[in-house]
Amino acid sequence: MHFVAGLDRVRQMRGVLCLYEGVCSGAADGYARMRGAPAAILLHLGPGLGNALSNLHNARKAKSPVVAIVGEHATWHRKYDAPLTSDIEAFARSVSHFIKTVEDPAALGLAVSETIAAALAPPGHIATLIVPADISWLPAAGVAGLFVDRPIRAQAAAENIENAARVLRLANHRAALILGGSCAQAAGLQAAGRIAAKTGARVFIDRSAPRVAAGIGNFQPTKIPYFPEDAGAALAGLTHTILAEANVPISFFGYPDTPSSPLPEGCESSTLAALEEDGAAALEALAEECGAPRQHSFSAEHAEIQPATSGTLTIDAMGQTLAALLPERGIVSDEMITAAGPILQHLSRAAAHEQLTITGGSIGQGLPVAVGAAVACPDRKVVALQADGSAMYSLQALWTMAREGLDVVAVIFANRRYRILDIEMRRTGAPPMGQAADNMLDLRRPDLDFFSLSRGLGVPATRAATAEEFTRAFQAAVEQRGPCLIEALL
Amino acid sequence: MHFVAGLDRVRQMRGVLCLYEGVCSGAADGYARMRGAPAAILLHLGPGLGNALSNLHNARKAKSPVVAIVGEHATWHRKYDAPLTSDIEAFARSVSHFIKTVEDPAALGLAVSETIAAALAPPGHIATLIVPADISWLPAAGVAGLFVDRPIRAQAAAENIENAARVLRLANHRAALILGGSCAQAAGLQAAGRIAAKTGARVFIDRSAPRVAAGIGNFQPTKIPYFPEDAGAALAGLTHTILAEANVPISFFGYPDTPSSPLPEGCESSTLAALEEDGAAALEALAEECGAPRQHSFSAEHAEIQPATSGTLTIDAMGQTLAALLPERGIVSDEMITAAGPILQHLSRAAAHEQLTITGGSIGQGLPVAVGAAVACPDRKVVALQADGSAMYSLQALWTMAREGLDVVAVIFANRRYRILDIEMRRTGAPPMGQAADNMLDLRRPDLDFFSLSRGLGVPATRAATAEEFTRAFQAAVEQRGPCLIEALL
Numbered sequence A, B: 001m002h003f004v005a006g007l008d009r010v011r012q013m014r015g016v017l018c019l020y021e022g023v024c025s026g027a028a029d030g031y032a033r034m035r036g037a038p039a040a041i042l043l044h045l046g047p048g049l050g051n052a053l054s055n056l057h058n059a060r061k062a063k064s065p066v067v068a069i070v071g072e073h074a075t076w077h078r079k080y081d082a083p084l085t086s087d088i089e090a091f092a093r094s095v096s097h098f099i100k101t102v103e104d105p106a107a108l109g110l111a112v113s114e115t116i117a118a119a120l121a122p123p124g125h126i127a128t129l130i131v132p133a134d135i136s137w138l139p140a141a142g143v144a145g146l147f148v149d150r151p152i153r154a155q156a157a158a159e160n161i162e163n164a165a166r167v168l169r170l171a172n173h174r175a176a177l178i179l180g181g182s183c184a185q186a187a188g189l190q191a192a193g194r195i196a197a198k199t200g201a202r203v204f205i206d207r208s209a210p211r212v213a214a215g216i217g218n219f220q221p222t223k224i225p226y227f228p229e230d231a232g233a234a235l236a237g238l239t240h241t242i243l244a245e246a247n248v249p250i251s252f253f254g255y256p257d258t259p260s261s262p263l264p265e266g267c268e269s270s271t272l273a274a275l276e277e278d279g280a281a282a283l284e285a286l287a288e289e290c291g292a293p294r295q296h297s298f299s300a301e302h303a304e305i306q307p308a309t310s311g312t313l314t315i316d317a318m319g320q321t322l323a324a325l326l327p328e329r330g331i332v333s334d335e336m337i338t339a340a341g342p343i344l345q346h347l348s349r350a351a352a353h354e355q356l357t358i359t360g361g362s363i364g365q366g367l368p369v370a371v372g373a374a375v376a377c378p379d380r381k382v383v384a385l386q387a388d389g390s391a392m393y394s395l396q397a398l399w400t401m402a403r404e405g406l407d408v409v410a411v412i413f414a415n416r417r418y419r420i421l422d423i424e425m426r427r428t429g430a431p432p433m434g435q436a437a438d439n440m441l442d443l444r445r446p447d448l449d450f451f452s453l454s455r456g457l458g459v460p461a462t463r464a465a466t467a468e469e470f471t472r473a474f475q476a477a478v479e480q481r482g483p484c485l486i487e488a489l490l
Helices: A002-006 A021-035 A045-062 A088-093 A105-120 A133-137 A158-174 A186-199 A228-235 A279-289 A315-325 A337-347 A366-376 A397-404 A419-427 A435-440 A450-456 A467-479 B002-008 B021-035 B045-062 B088-093 B105-120 B133-137 B158-174 B186-199 B228-235 B279-289 B315-325 B337-347 B366-376 B397-404 B419-427 B435-440 B450-456 B467-479
Strands: A039-044 A066-072 A098-101 A126-132 A175-179 A202-205 A212-214 A240-244 A268-273 A330-335 A353-357 A382-387 A408-414 A461-464 A484-489 B039-044 B066-072 B098-101 B126-132 B175-179 B202-205 B212-214 B240-244 B268-273 B330-335 B353-357 B382-387 B408-414 B461-464 B484-489
Touching (some): A002 A133, A002 B419, A021 A039, A021 A366, A045 A126, A045 B045, A066 A088, A066 A133, A088 A126, A098 A105, A105 A126, A105 A133, A126 A133, A158 A268, A158 A279, A175 A186, A175 A279, A186 A202, A240 A279, A315 A408, A330 A337, A330 A366, A337 A353, A337 A382, A366 A397, A366 A408, A408 A450, A408 A467, A450 A461, A450 B450, A461 A467, B021 B039, B021 B066, B021 B353, B021 B366, B021 B397, B045 B066, B045 B126, B066 B088, B066 B133, B088 B098, B088 B126, B098 B105, B105 B126, B126 B133, B158 B175, B158 B268, B158 B279, B175 B279, B186 B202, B240 B279, B315 B337, B330 B337, B337 B382, B337 B419, B366 B382, B366 B397, B408 B450, B408 B467, B450 B461, B461 B467, B467 B484
Parallel strands (some): A039 A066, A175 A202, A175 A240, A240 A268, A330 A382, A382 A408, A408 A484, A461 A484, B039 B066, B098 B126, B175 B240, B330 B353, B408 B484
Antiparallel strands (some): A212 A353, B212 B353
16 A cells, blocks of 8 residues: 555656556566566565466566565564465465565665566566565665666676587587577577578577567577477477577477477587576677678568458468558567467568567466556557457456557457367377367357457457458557457457 | 366266356355365466466365366476476465375376365365376376265364353353354354343354355344454453354454454453364354253344335445345355445345355455356355456456356446555555555546446346436346346446
């Protein structure tokens, strides 16, 4: 309550109300990805933190700095079993790199600084500060918080760069760079592209890279595919991987009779830059070391793409329209799940933009991340490409878009099915589905009506059942400012 | 996946799809409260469990038996840092009394039995079973699960009963019975009423009692009030409390210069029945010991109540209508927050019914609990009395009501404000709110439109702006079967 009341005294702090804590934590993730600085989320005791955990899990995998402030009972009230009493640190432990409970009002300022510093420590962490109520309301004598500088990332060791150059010389096209963390942003990609052009090395983007530059003008390596067979095919023939802010590739799930790693047997991995180091600088140094040309243009001939204007609405038609109309510097929040493959393929021909993906596999982050990205970058269009089943995990985000007038267009891929589970069901060798099982994967009866849901949350909506309708709706969305939703009926 | 596929082979298991895990866990709580038996919820790795935690917290405080089955990566895939990899036991620890990870397919059957037994052990627990994917898909040789009998609760010690009788003889109206757990159901209340009639003892219901019998024909003691001053006034003059499946009363929150306990200083407490004992039987034994009359009727003169049919829509008008029209044996899911006081007062004059309250203070359980209660008791009308702000935590529950054709009427108290926080803000001594703080408590701009939201989730809705409209809508709702929603514009 005192934190909320303080918003009127500390006007540099912008309060953004979300209707559910999972929206807060996802928005903090989106904000951090675009700003590199933490947002603070204010949560109510253990259960409020509980509601935020799923998107904090995603933020943790994205290495996004997030400061979670969790209110707690007054210090002397904690020992009783009041209704909201819980072990808040137990809730926090599942996702937090840093947890501190403040026990003395005079220590609060420093504790806040320490929490922000912990969140910012490379590569970025979830830092949780638990503040008992009396710590807020008692007078705090003594020192206030300290200004926390944004830390400078450590440079990768020179021997890493020499070693990588040697590997590339020996293995060339049997070696691959794997780009994660900040290396999938424009500078890292540019350097990786120069290296590839010079050495013949293959380049892949780690699926967990939180922010990926894409579209015309960028070097656009393949993302390591989701399914292990596809990943295995993409990575076939490699004898070396060089990791730039990335871990050794691992399959999303384990499946019967399928190895956890999609890498060929015996493939060796070495680190160019660790997760907490400056991978883009290491890539640039490696490009120099390899003697790669300074200038290298990836501006593919910009074939004029036309939006789809006729026929039934298919994922390909949507991809064509999105590629044609996506504004330059647009931010795509990608929670498309099964539609992601074909759509991202189309978006490689779009104007230069950035993509924010679901890093921790926990669905319900797409719309919240869009909220945070839009707050962080008010001058850029945010396009949330959102599967329908996962949209229902955090649809409350639309209301915050409306209240804050955020420039977001949400596109719902309404196939009315947990489509990915059809595939996972087959893959795990489960017996063929009967009616009861099928029913658990089905989002019909009743159909989710995103048109009404969006309007109920204050966001204007349209529904598109044909390619022409979708194109008209998306065109209108990019021409206006402010939130809107398009329910694409697939 | 194998668990889902199994639904077609084990037809005694009814699969109910919820769009969000918080709905599952709240529904399991509602089911357990009405059946005394656990529902199983199926959750997807750590983050899926994370989404369920808030309502599992409430279920834990309600002592509801719940079996949480959490899918995990295949045993050999766990050691890698895949996107969904997390410490699931860390997620589980915040709410679970029992946690087991199965490491061998042959052990799965017994582990399930053990989990069910742990959930059922009085007074009821959250039991979490973590099942790696390969444990599901590998053939399981050997023993299957064992049938788990519902345990019989232990009787309270005879000396507890003698001691309570002695306290009542000595202290009479300066003694109070505090009824929690199962004691607030009809049998326990009846016995407590007989004791009160004979001895002059005061009787209170613990705020955390998960299921309370109310309305005409029941002995209806006061619930211990929410705010410590009100609770203090209600409990003033007591020298003894006798606890029947209840803990010593504790304020919901601690406040500046306010003690944690609302009991008078020096008031002693003794236990009639511990949380895990049979409190209703102990109350009956105590009634015998006190020589209370066997028969005692609490059927107050059933003054004919008329629904409100004119004027603006006020909380009192709603209470009058609800009291007049609530069907006999109705189940009220109460997440009214600030409206609860006056509405429950009115409902004391309604036909006999039962009330399921928010036990752990974590909002967003009202609609999910209604789902579970309706699944458990298909022949009883469920009335979810729901504040608007908290409705937005788990509104997805409406879709499950529609899909399952559950006989639930959801009444939304649409005051467009986190009203309780206005009060809490003052109580904690925070400085007067400015515009920025006020904005964080406000649910306007844009207004939440529950009419559209409900239809978007497949539940027919009406909107009531006058007492007459509300009465007409509620009358129609009780006369039909199946889900509907009334947005009451306050």
